[in-house]
Amino acid sequence: MVTHLSSGVKLLSLLFRTGGFPLIRMEKAAHSEAGHGLFRRPESGQTDSMLHVENLIFDYPGHRALNDVSLFLERGTITALVGPNGAGKSTLMRLCAALDQPFAGKVYFDGLDVHADPRAAHRRMGFLPDFFGLYDDLTVLQGLTYRAAAQGVPRPQRRSVAERAAERLEIADRLGQKAGTLSRGLRQRLAIAQAVLHEPTFLMLDEPASGLDPSARIGLSTVLRNLARDGMTILVSSHILAELEDYSTHILMLRQGEVVDHAPLTVMGNVTERRVEIRLDFARPVAELRKRLLAVGGIEVLSCGIDDAIVMSDPDPAARADMLAAVIAAGLPLASFAPERRSLQDIYLARMKAAAERPPLRLVGPT
Amino acid sequence: MSLDLNPEFQRNLWLHLGWQRLVAAATVGLTIAYAILLVSDFDKLSYAANLILVMVLGMWGPRRAADSLAEEVAGGTWEAQRMSGLSAWSMAWGKLIGGCSFVWYCGLLALAVYIFAGFERGFPPGRAGNFWLGIYLVLIGACLAHVVALGVALIRLRKTVQYRRLTITLAQTCGFVVFFVISGIGTAPVFNQPDFVPGTAYVYDSAYSWPMVRAVLGSVFVLWAVAAVYRLMRTELQYRAWPWFWTSFVIFCGALAAGIAPWPGSGPAGATLPVFVVMMALTYLSALADRRDPIRYRSGLLALRQGDYSRALAEIPWWLIAMAGTALAASFAIYVLVSLGSDDWPSSLSELFLRLRLISLDHLAETLVLVLLFMTRDLAILLWLSFGPWRGQSDITWLVYLALVYWPISIIMYFAGYGAYITLVLPVAGDDIVISFAPILIQLVILGVMLRRRWYQATRGGAAA
Numbered sequence: 001m002v003t004h005l006s007s008g009v010k011l012l013s014l015l016f017r018t019g020g021f022p023l024i025r026m027e028k029a030a031h032s033e034a035g036h037g038l039f040r041r042p043e044s045g046q047t048d049s050m051l052h053v054e055n056l057i058f059d060y061p062g063h064r065a066l067n068d069v070s071l072f073l074e075r076g077t078i079t080a081l082v083g084p085n086g087a088g089k090s091t092l093m094r095l096c097a098a099l100d101q102p103f104a105g106k107v108y109f110d111g112l113d114v115h116a117d118p119r120a121a122h123r124r125m126g127f128l129p130d131f132f133g134l135y136d137d138l139t140v141l142q143g144l145t146y147r148a149a150a151q152g153v154p155r156p157q158r159r160s161v162a163e164r165a166a167e168r169l170e171i172a173d174r175l176g177q178k179a180g181t182l183s184r185g186l187r188q189r190l191a192i193a194q195a196v197l198h199e200p201t202f203l204m205l206d207e208p209a210s211g212l213d214p215s216a217r218i219g220l221s222t223v224l225r226n227l228a229r230d231g232m233t234i235l236v237s238s239h240i241l242a243e244l245e246d247y248s249t250h251i252l253m254l255r256q257g258e259v260v261d262h263a264p265l266t267v268m269g270n271v272t273e274r275r276v277e278i279r280l281d282f283a284r285p286v287a288e289l290r291k292r293l294l295a296v297g298g299i300e301v302l303s304c305g306i307d308d309a310i311v312m313s314d315p316d317p318a319a320r321a322d323m324l325a326a327v328i329a330a331g332l333p334l335a336s337f338a339p340e341r342r343s344l345q346d347i348y349l350a351r352m353k354a355a356a357e358r359p360p361l362r363l364v365g366p367t
Numbered sequence: 368m369s370l371d372l373n374p375e376f377q378r379n380l381w382l383h384l385g386w387q388r389l390v391a392a393a394t395v396g397l398t399i400a401y402a403i404l405l406v407s408d409f410d411k412l413s414y415a416a417n418l419i420l421v422m423v424l425g426m427w428g429p430r431r432a433a434d435s436l437a438e439e440v441a442g443g444t445w446e447a448q449r450m451s452g453l454s455a456w457s458m459a460w461g462k463l464i465g466g467c468s469f470v471w472y473c474g475l476l477a478l479a480v481y482i483f484a485g486f487e488r489g490f491p492p493g494r495a496g497n498f499w500l501g502i503y504l505v506l507i508g509a510c511l512a513h514v515v516a517l518g519v520a521l522i523r524l525r526k527t528v529q530y531r532r533l534t535i536t537l538a539q540t541c542g543f544v545v546f547f548v549i550s551g552i553g554t555a556p557v558f559n560q561p562d563f564v565p566g567t568a569y570v571y572d573s574a575y576s577w578p579m580v581r582a583v584l585g586s587v588f589v590l591w592a593v594a595a596v597y598r599l600m601r602t603e604l605q606y607r608a609w610p611w612f613w614t615s616f617v618i619f620c621g622a623l624a625a626g627i628a629p630w631p632g633s634g635p636a637g638a639t640l641p642v643f644v645v646m647m648a649l650t651y652l653s654a655l656a657d658r659r660d661p662i663r664y665r666s667g668l669l670a671l672r673q674g675d676y677s678r679a680l681a682e683i684p685w686w687l688i689a690m691a692g693t694a695l696a697a698s699f700a701i702y703v704l705v706s707l708g709s710d711d712w713p714s715s716l717s718e719l720f721l722r723l724r725l726i727s728l729d730h731l732a733e734t735l736v737l738v739l740l741f742m743t744r745d746l747a748i749l750l751w752l753s754f755g756p757w758r759g760q761s762d763i764t765w766l767v768y769l770a771l772v773y774w775p776i777s778i779i780m781y782f783a784g785y786g787a788y789i790t791l792v793l794p795v796a797g798d799d800i801v802i803s804f805a806p807i808l809i810q811l812v813i814l815g816v817m818l819r820r821r822w823y824q825a826t827r828g829g830a831a832a
Contacts, residue, residue, distance in 0.1 A: 059826075099449060118604055133442040147447075194447065
């Protein structure tokens with residue numbers, strides 16, 4: 001029987017604190033009556049979350065699409081939602097947008113239960129589905145004005161709101177053009193303009209870059225960065241990881257309807273489980289570099305060249321400071337000492353592989 | 368102060384009421400009317416205007432009403448509209464009136480010509496017995512047809528977003544049938560019957576003309592249909608769908624069936640059968656309309672088990688409510704039969720049964736029980752189909768099954784001399800109670816096992832209910 005969690009057993013608690021990054025805590029809980037692991041609900045006031053998904057379950061006949069998904073999205077972040085086809089990304093977005101009813105669980109948007117009052121949530125959130133449509137026979141201005149009216153913008157302000165959205169998405173010069181005559185990239189911009197016209201605090205985009213040419217994708221990245229800069233919290237799903245890396249602050253990985261990982265991109269990029277990968281570059285080739293690094297003590301060398309090396313470090317900044325001091329004290333000609341950043345694709349593949357080999361760990365939430 | 372239009376209505380006006388279309392329609396319409404007058408007379412003009420009214424309001428209108436929703440779904444704008452701040456009511460009437468705005472414009476042009484021709488002809492009464500009542504029937508029939516078409520499209524949309532053309536055609540057909548029944552195509556002299564005398568209807572033993580009854584019923588059903596579309600739209604917006612509206616409608620239909628008696632003056636006995644038949648029809652129709660989603664059923668069962676009665680109520684399948692109404696009506700009918708005996712049934716009703724020959728007057732109560740059991744079997748088969756891997760085709764498969772079981776097979780058996788075993792396929796009780804009841808009971812047991820297996824297959828991914 002699916003219930004909200006009343007008890008759970010904490011198995012693992014990983015604390016990452018790197019330069020003020022939020023804490024990520026992962027727990028594996030006891031089995032519920034239904035036989036599914038559920039995770040502890042965060043205590044109130046623990047987080048400044050824009051979206052709080054709690055033990056979300058969604059079933060299709062004979063198939064569970066989302067299995068007990070819990071997560072938080074912090075305000076002002078851009079979260080990349082990634083996962084293989086059929087992982088449940090679109091389903092999760094549709095549930096967050098209150099377009100479908102979950103079998104169990106809750107979605108709170110800024111404290112509001114979206115399924116209890118969908119219209120109240122819709123007034124303050126925007127959603128662009130993967131298969132979006134436009135009213136092709138309406139002009140750009142008519143489409144935006146309609147959307148403004150549909151979102152409850154008072155009549156005297158509709159035109160200015162529509163024009164501002166068009167300017168924001170750089171389609172102000174197309175106001176008199178019919179939507180059906182726009183290029184794919186411009187249609188995408190118009191659709192996003194309609195989704196953000198009412199100044200939502202939270203925006204969800206499902207595969208917004210699909211079908212766009214490279215220049216349009218770059219334009220889209222700029223648009224999303226600008227929206228985030230304006231204070232919008234964004235959840236964006238895409239298969240184009242390199243593009244997500246450009247503008248995302250967090251990454252949320254789904255696999256087989258379960259959360260595999262959720263963390264800030266900068267943390268995930270150089271952290272492997274409990275440790276951080278550090279890249280050391282030296283001013284000149286060092287003979288027997290590996291041996292000399294190991295002699296420093298407390299250093300695990302992952303890879304080593306003649307003038308560079310990658311070592312593992314505790315994520316605690318103090319520990320890293322100690323390591324840096326020890327390397328310099330050993331007389332090594334250190335030129336740079338920095339966390340090693342891996343591409344999003346590397347992280348994604350590594351996490352998915354790890355997830356396939358172990359029981360899933362799920363996020364409880366950042367503090 | 369400027370008028371703040373419903374955005375959905377405004378959008379539809381932008382799309383459908385461009386000035387070019389308005390001018391073109393008026394020009395073409397008036398040219399045709401003038402041409403008819405040149406070569407003929409006002410009788411023919413009235414005839415033509417009436418025909419155009421039927422085609423525009425009765426056939427094109429329902430199609431437009433359904434398409435106002437279907438084109439949103441096909442065009443990918445439906446989700447954006449569901450994500451907007453529009454209320455369900457704004458969406459409903461914005462589509463109904465806005466989506467059909469050009470239809471109404473053309474229809475009102477035709478109506479103006481019809482009234483003009485009627486004026487020249489001295490306002491002939493037509494089949495409604497009154498010229499203006501005839502016009503009202505056409506208008507209220509058109510309103511009901513459009514609302515029903517949108518409602519059917521909404522129901523179909525909840526089940527599948529595919530088969531857009533099929534959905535529109537089905538909605539259009541339903542709308543046209545409703546228009547046909549309420550307006551009476553021959554209200555004006557389409558079939559050249561100006562001297563037609565309207566029939567008499569008996570409502571709770573009071574006599575009224577049928578056109579008047581149709582006008583009142585049409586008006587009332589328009590209100591029901593609009594409320595239904597509003598409720599369906601709310602469901603699309605993921606609001607909880609309480610069963611009170613449907614329950615009220617079922618009760619209303621039962622009361623109506625009891626009131627409009629085909630056997631006037633027959634008392635409770637004559638009123639029972641129509642109520643039972645209407646309840647049964649509602650059960651089958653609501654079962655067909657329902658999504659029959661096993662996950663939703665499981666959610667309702669789970670809520671019931673957890674004591675969350677409000678959620679359980681919201682998840683209750685509508686056909687279950689109608690089925691309860693059918694069982695109640697059957698119980699009352701059996702009580703009436705037992706207390707009055709079949710001899711006291713209205714003679715016209717007894718004659719009907721005798722004419723049918725299959726149904727023995729001595730076993731009417733048993734036959735009613737059999738009808739309930741057969742209905743349960745049919746619903747079990749529908750659920751079995753819906754919980755299986757081909758749930759997308761469950762509706763059409765079920766309809767084919769019903770057509771096969773109740774029509775050719777029974778007729779073949781009857782004419783092949785196996786009338787004694789007709790209870791295998793038809794709910795007709797005979798003298799032998801074992802032969803009457805054993806086959807259907809065996810079928811129900813087998814179906815119960817099959818249904819249970821399908822249920823577990825469909826819900827195995829989640830928690831046990």
